[in-house]
Amino acid sequence: MKTDTPAAGAGQPCATARRGRPRSEAAEQAIFTAVEDLMAGGTTLSELTIEGIATAAGVGKATIYRRWPNKEALLVDVVSRLEVPMPESTGGSARDELVAMIDYMRRRGLAKRTRWVLKAAFGQMHSLPELHAAYHDRVVKPRREAALDLVQRAIDEGVLRADLDLDLLGDLLLGPILYRSILWEDSDLEDPELARKMVDALLDGLAPRPAAP
Amino acid sequence: MKTDTPAAGAGQPCATARRGRPRSEAAEQAIFTAVEDLMAGGTTLSELTIEGIATAAGVGKATIYRRWPNKEALLVDVVSRLEVPMPESTGGSARDELVAMIDYMRRRGLAKRTRWVLKAAFGQMHSLPELHAAYHDRVVKPRREAALDLVQRAIDEGVLRADLDLDLLGDLLLGPILYRSILWEDSDLEDPELARKMVDALLDGLAPRPAAP
Amino acid sequence: MKTDTPAAGAGQPCATARRGRPRSEAAEQAIFTAVEDLMAGGTTLSELTIEGIATAAGVGKATIYRRWPNKEALLVDVVSRLEVPMPESTGGSARDELVAMIDYMRRRGLAKRTRWVLKAAFGQMHSLPELHAAYHDRVVKPRREAALDLVQRAIDEGVLRADLDLDLLGDLLLGPILYRSILWEDSDLEDPELARKMVDALLDGLAPRPAAP
Amino acid sequence: MKTDTPAAGAGQPCATARRGRPRSEAAEQAIFTAVEDLMAGGTTLSELTIEGIATAAGVGKATIYRRWPNKEALLVDVVSRLEVPMPESTGGSARDELVAMIDYMRRRGLAKRTRWVLKAAFGQMHSLPELHAAYHDRVVKPRREAALDLVQRAIDEGVLRADLDLDLLGDLLLGPILYRSILWEDSDLEDPELARKMVDALLDGLAPRPAAP
DNA sequence: CGATAACCGAGACGGTACGTCGAGTCTTGGC
DNA sequence: GCCAAGACTCGACGTACCGTCTCGGTTATCG
Incomplete structure (x- = not known):
């Protein structure tokens, strides 16, 4: 999923020529990298401060605030960036694909670089309802829909009752692995x-x- | 779970009479009430500040810091106070008790006054690591143990394979309801x-x- | 006093035709007008910002910085532009001309559009040392010299002792009216x-x- | 003139016991000293920043803002503190006292430690009308009144016409020395x-x- | 019963980070 | 090469809390 302007989920290509110096792609990259590092x-x-990020990124604070209204909004974007896409359908049996999806979530929960993201996503998010909603729309919902599509296919193929x-089936399948990803330790x-x-x-x-x- | 002295799990009964004015029970109650409110x-x-709590409770900041070393410690106690005990075993069949336990969690997720605890536990608490750890030790772990005891009993009774x-069985049973409690809406x-x-x-x-x- | 090129006292006439679009006279005028307004x-x-001037003048900041190296330099030019020349000698008696000079200063202190310059000159300018020095060289000193010339003529004519x-005489004559212009109210x-x-x-x-x- | 609370000119002794920790006299002194240094x-x-003052004084910024609403207000107090009282009447002839008063102003204008104050007083003051008024009330007016009293006495003694x-006489006597003090160099x-x-x-x-x- | 000691509310203390604003510079597309 | 627009880094602004520290005053037990 490509998102030209990071702040808005639905980026309009902005055909009308915008004036003034364009935002620096490099600065944005530096900010993301700084947060991840x-x-x-x-x-x-809670130790992560905007001033610290700006310093680490070699960027002015205003450059951050020009893009995101606050720390949480920045984190939503960092998180979105890190969330790797779900694996494409392998065309295998519905049962195999269910295993693949759950295993993908298991591996996602293990990935060192993104593990904190997962925790934060289910964490800070609740503090800011609108941002939580945005994260939900951009990350959680698509995944759940993909998962439910797969569940439906499994039903059609006679793999599931x-x-x-449908929702109940989804939660019974995804709940356990997500529960482990979020709450328990890596082991x-x-x-x-x-x-x-x-x-x-x-x-x-x-x-x-x-x-x- | 005993929580006589609020500051620490292991409260010293302090048989040797301490001199000076004793701590005000009323102040303590006011602090708890203020946080809950x-x-x-x-x-x-993250918006919850010690100054705000002190003001809302009509209490000096020092009165809070005299009891808890920091915000996390205070919250641990607040949360512990709110978590109501799991229902006693009804002596019914293991299957009925499994249903009862899950239903208890469902109802807990709906309870207005304590719902924020649940959300915070899986969410905002990650930004306060000590709080999260303490909550885990004092609330999550005992419950999980109780749940696993029940699961074991179900196995013994031939209700579960x-x-x-054992851990897997626990997660498969509890994961879905907790997942719903935390992530989705009340509906x-x-x-x-x-x-x-x-x-x-x-x-x-x-x-x-x-x-x- | 020549002020052909606004940026510096010593303007280069630039006989060699410079390439590219010439600087807009209108922009310059708009800047002056904006500051005065x-x-x-x-x-x-201290509230006067380059950004504010640029906005009020409908001009880009770079257009200002292309002409003056900083706020002080711009203000020196604005002030120089506003200071109207002292009245020419009327050829009357030295005593009449002394009265005329002092009366000119009185009226200058009353002029609405330029009064802020006077107040700023003796007041706020101290916080911008370069501006103060430049103002001194380009406005104060020439006037003082003209005044001292007049005082000398008055001595020659036997009107003054x-x-x-000479300096003392100048200060005794000019000090009171300037003191009133700067410090007291218009009344x-x-x-x-x-x-x-x-x-x-x-x-x-x-x-x-x-x-x- | 003793002023218990530095911010208000007319300090009420505050018989009603104020609660909470009292303001630190030492911090206040450190702030004044830092500014003067x-x-x-x-x-x-214009280089003088609140952050710089706080650092130099070893004081938190809030401690400054708790006492003065902004830099200018602080400076008014610094200035007021530095302004030494006018010399007492020597009981000599009115003419000698006129000389003494003007000479006091000359020496005041020379004093290294307070010279900048004089410049600032006639400078930044104009930016903030109410503070200018406060300074006027607390420093300028009393002095002018003392001067005019002296002028009146000189008239009574037949030293002045x-x-x-009366105002004109005052300006003619004080204008020149103040003009020199403010505008010209030490020499x-x-x-x-x-x-x-x-x-x-x-x-x-x-x-x-x-x-x- | 008076001294002593720990409590109480209030609020100032030195810090750190916040989010904003402006300075002076740089970089677009367009004239 | 100038123009308007607006991004860039940097640094100060004034505010809000942190956790600590006095204040004057209160309420216990101990001597």
């Missing part, structure tokens, strides 16, 4: 078979099966 | 049958069953 | 006879004369 | 006989006297 370097969110609510995500185990268990059911006849 | 009134964690990892929790539907679906499995022979 | 409108020197220091300058009264009193002496024999 | 050390008024306007004030010369010239008159019969 600081966070990757152990700075906590058709008698259950809980390290098992490479985790996604498959989850799908297997969910599809087969958690109750013991009577012995097959 | 502010948070319930829409204040976010014995061939699955997603309003269905009183939600807990039962989840347990039914999880136990029976999400895959279609072949027609019974 | 702003100052006449109550803006103080020859046994006094103190409204008496049209003020200049004559001053000269009469100064020449006759402030001490009572013994009754003429 | 900076100015004496060559800092110009009775047929001239013009160095002659220790200057005050006497001025009074002599003014009283005797600037016009040549016919030879006494």
